[in-house]
Amino acid sequence: MRLTGKFAAVTGTLVLLASACGDDGVTPPPENEAPVANFAVPACTINVACAFASTSTDDQEVTEWSWDFNGDDIPDRTTANPSFTYASAGAFEISLTVRDAEGLSHTKTSPITIAPADPVDPVNTPPTAGFTYICTEADCSFTSTSADAAPGSITTYAWDFGDGESADVSDPSHSYTIAAPTDFTVSLTVTDNEGASAVATQTVSVVPPTPPNTPPTAGFTHVCDEDNCSFTSTSTDVAPGTIATHAWDFGDGDTSDLTNPTHRYAVINPTDFTVTLTVTDNEGATDVETQTVTASPPPLVAQGCTTSGSRVDCALDIAVRSTVMLTLSG
Structure with missing residues (x-):
């Protein structure tokens, strides 16, 4: 300043x-x-x-x-x-x-x-749909493998089996009505507690059920020439079944597993035997046929005859005591 x-x-x-x-x-x-x-x-x-x-x-x-x-x-x-x-x-x-x-x-x-x-509030994560299945012929069991992230939870299941039928349980079973092998498109829709949903789809192949097995029918014929008998099986089985085994019991302790066997009986007198044939088909069903078979010993024959002039000497092979009738002509 x-x-x-x-x-x-x-x-x-x-x-x-x-x-x-x-x-x-x-x-x-x-x-x-x-x-x-x-x-x-x-x-x-x-x-x-x-x-x-x-x-x-x-x-x-x-x-x-x-x-x-x-x-x-x-x-x-x-x-x-x-x-x-x-x-x-x-x-x-x-x-x-x-x-x-x-x-x-x-x-x-x-x-x-x-x-x-x-x-x-946590953002809801939609569920994940999935399932496995096992079919025996036309009968199928389904198991849901669906999941939802916590705190979400799956509240509803909606199955469509592809044949017009449905289910609302988690693990249903279903039987298809078919006459030939058929593929079906099966879908599972799952919905969680907040309304989010997911879908899984698979192709399921089924075959018609196998018809129940019809047991075979056992039968046979036989022809005996004295003590030697021939047997012929006449057994049958309804297709698709087939006879798998034959079991013969000749009634004298001997057996055979052939279809058409022969058998020689050891008899000295006409004797009746109870012969049984058991047949088994390819599914294990069986049937039995039983018949009475008569076997006879063969007739006695002269053996080793020799002649000397008007004399004839014969040796007879007679196993047991028998009555022998001789007819001489000459």
Whole structure:
């Protein structure tokens, strides 16, 4: 400041009159004042961008802003109205330091509490449909292998067996009515507790049931020439069955497994024997035929006869005591 004055002659005293006015008579500007930092603390949530606004003031103009949002003394933003996202919930200190054009500064610090995120309902995962099956001819058993991620759960099952029939249980059984081998498209639709659904489809091949086996019918004929008998099986079996084995019992302790056997009996007198034929088919069914067979010993014959003149000498082979009748002619 430049001092100007006027001097006056006063006896014994010198008076100096000072004036604050410049030579040009203009009042100088007031001294610069520091800015005032200010801001409002907004409500903020974790992982959501939070907007901040400086309401700082200065007698001239705020030119710099330095925000520290987490109290680590490291500037996070340098604009007047920044945004900041907190990665964790909890209490923090926010500091805003403002400066003016002449470098004067001011800092304001306020606490802030970051709220945790609102609970979010888990996104439902649709179920996964699947099934296995086992068929015996036209009778099939189905087993669902469907699954649903927790906390979901499967609430309904909808089966379509491909022949117009359906079921609503998890593991059904189904019998098809067919006359020839047939393929069916089987589908399973599962729905979970939140209404999400999934579908599994497979081709199921079935064959008609095998008709029940008809047992064979045993039978035979026989012809005996004295003690030598021939047997012929007349046994039958209904197709597709076939006779697999023959078991003969000739009634004298001897047997045979041929279809048409012969057998010689050891008899000295006409004797009746109970002959049995058991036949078994390819599925194990059996039948038995029994008949009485009469066998006779062969007639006695002269053996080793010799003649000497009018004399004939014969040797007879007679196994047991018998009555012999001789007829002589000559």
